[in-house]
Amino acid sequence: MSSSKYVSRKEAHMSWDLGSTALRVTLAVENAKEPEIVPNSKTDSTSDTSRYEPGCFGGYINLSEGTEVYTGENVPNATQVPAKLILSKGWGIDENNPLLTEVRLDRGPEGNAKFERRCQEGLQALAEKVAEQVKKRCNKESEPLIITRISLTVPAHWTTEQEEDYRALIQSAFPISRRRDSWLRYSIYFMTEIEGFAHFFFHDPDDCQAYLGDKPDNYVLFLDFGGHSAIGGSAQWEAAVGDFCARNALLGESSTTINPGHQTKFQKCFREKLRGEHFHPYKEINLSITPSEENAAPGDILSIISAAQSRQFFDDATREPLELAKKEIDVLASYKGFSEDAGVRILVSGGTAKNKTVQEMLDRICSKARLPPPHFVTKEFRMNESFNIAKGAAIAMARDMSFLAFMENGAAFGIQMLQGPDNPKREWDDIGHMLLADKGREWWLGRPYKVNLSGTDRMKIICDPFWPRSHPKDLALSCRKTYDVLDLLVPEEGIWEFSLSMRGDQRLVLKQSMISQRGHEIRPPQETVFKMGFRRALGCFLIKVGEDLGELDSGLGLDRDNNLVALTSELEKSLERQIQGRLAQRPTPRNSCIVAKRLVGVQQKKRPSNGVTKRPPSGRDKPQGHMKNIIRFPTPRRRPNNPQADSEQEEGIEFLRPVSDSESYHSMDTSRESSVSLGTFELRP
Secondary structure, eight states, rough: SSSSSSSEEEEEEEEEEEEEEEEEEEETTTTTOOOOOOTTTTTHHHHTTTTTTTTTOOOOOOSSSSOOOOOOOOOSSSSSEEEEHHHHTTTTTTOGGGGGGGTTTOOOHHHHHHHHHHHHHHHHHHHHHHHHHHHHHOOOSHHHOEEEEEEEEEEEOHHHHHHHHHHHHHHHHHHHOSSSSSSEEEEEEEHHHHHHHHHHHHOOHHHHHHHHTOSSEEEEEEEOOOOSSTTTTTTHHHHHHHHHHHHHBOOOTOOOOOOHHHHHHHHHHHHHHHTSTTOOOTTTTEEEEEOOOOOOOSSSSEEEEEEHHHHHHHHHHHHHHHHHHHHHHHHHHHHTTTTEEEEEEEEEESGGGGSSHHHHHHHHHHHHOOOOOOOOTTTTTTTTTGGOOOHHHHHHHHHHOOOHHHHTTTOOOEEEEEOOTTTTOOOSSEEEHHHHHOOOTGGGGGOOEEEOOOOSOOOEEEEEOOOOSSSOOOEEEEEEGEEEEEOOOOSSOOOOOEEEEEESOOEEEEEEEEEOSOBSSSSOOOOEEEEEETTTTEEEEEEEOGGGGGOTTTTTTTTTTTTTTEOOHHHHHHHHHHHHHHHHTTHHHHHHHHHHHHHHOOOOOOOOTTTOOOOOGGGGOOOTTSOOOOOOOOOSSSOOOOOOOOEEEETTTTOOOOOOOOSSSOOTTEEETTTTOOOOOOOOO
């Protein structure tokens, strides 16, 4: 396409899903029904189908000197390492993982520097190959495109350091031009791989109906058994087999020397065995390859893996993922008794989950927990099933919403209490009190909540995105259907009134007042204004904060000086010391729950006596700030009304520096410890 004249382009959102074996790229084009795949056309006939589907970009970097650093779909006679592993520098992976053999090898100062340069050259070559294909698609004369957003899916255990390296790679391969006819003008976003698949699944109502059934309330656990994770996976299994075969090959009378190409062939042979109908990881495995070198001796090279050794390789690669899956399945089972209308489902994706033995083990775990068998996402689920995560991420990026639309769609904000002295287990209440919800135009003023606090109680602002208000006077929020917005930490002893409202510029206003028994204010009310940001990965609104707060994995708090703070372990310890100090100064602790009921007439749930009543999981089980119930998204608006940056001061309150549109920081997501993530999603009619 000629660049000499201006071309009107459709907006498109690009998504990358970098797996352990391949890279999948999709585009969500403006007004298109489904994301389209950006294909690597060369893989149609030459790809290693034991590794990935046609259309993917090969995800391996060649480390051996004397070979091209990135050969895509072609497998050279070289040591190959997943690009994903190189990009993360092995972050979070156990030192004994065989995938790290080459990455962690000490080559001396000069050798290490040379190795690092080669790794970066390989990543750059992969990214530039994709950029070439994307540019070709965006300059297509019949439908020219401009990339306005890029979504990068990442493992749950990655931190901002790995994300920033990923961002730099993309920006290098896709340089933004100020030219009027440029096909690039984008911001970069991140989401976890399991979030990407969840968005893909809920995007199609037919899939939801087929897999979830007719239950009005469904809790869905998504398990991603990816090939590459912090705690195991099929990539680790394959690497262990390759290393073993290279060290224990049976050459017979041949004088052939085992080289990296032979190891790669052994791994391919092993993958083909895995797909066999009668393969079992607890049985002896015989592998044979034929050397392709011109000077190779005649005959095959053999390697025999004993049943005990084979079982060890399998257990090392799958033990921890299965243990974590069991833990999350047990949590899901505890949700089953909420009501007769509640249903539970488990969806399993990822390359490791395609193994029949892994599937059988997950079946047994579910059966023991008295849950229905899991659904495995295979090729029968959808064509090009390996692209599901990339498609879901693109779908999420195409979604826009204003804070006003979020409220009008049924969202409700409320307050939740963790009662102090008479709560030895430190459990949050199951029921919260509504402060702000859509009821005509009245929600602009909100509903204040008055409570007598003991000085050891903890309060936090929560949100139910789809509050099922059953009665006009209903002010209760079920905390098992909410996500956390802001922790108010431990207010001083006294009678407090909390209220929320929304300003005309769609900012959230929190008002906190300490009042006397007669209702007079003891001190001037503390009013804080927050800019709210739509998190596309979570489908909800959170408070926008500056990067100077650092990691927000455990949540966001507001201290007594009206400053936003990260809920770090150090802060939690200081709060506990504060509580203990206040208790030490009080001869007889009092129960703030009783006083609260007398003040506001809100009936609190009584705590059951031991063994008498089965108590459902309390609000403490939901991750800090991570939305557990992403439900039926409203119709997106293509062009959001983005509020201005928080550089100004309003009402005497100095705002923290806002995040950029790239959303480079983690949302408050405690599921980032592994690649197996719990997400409970609820569908309502």
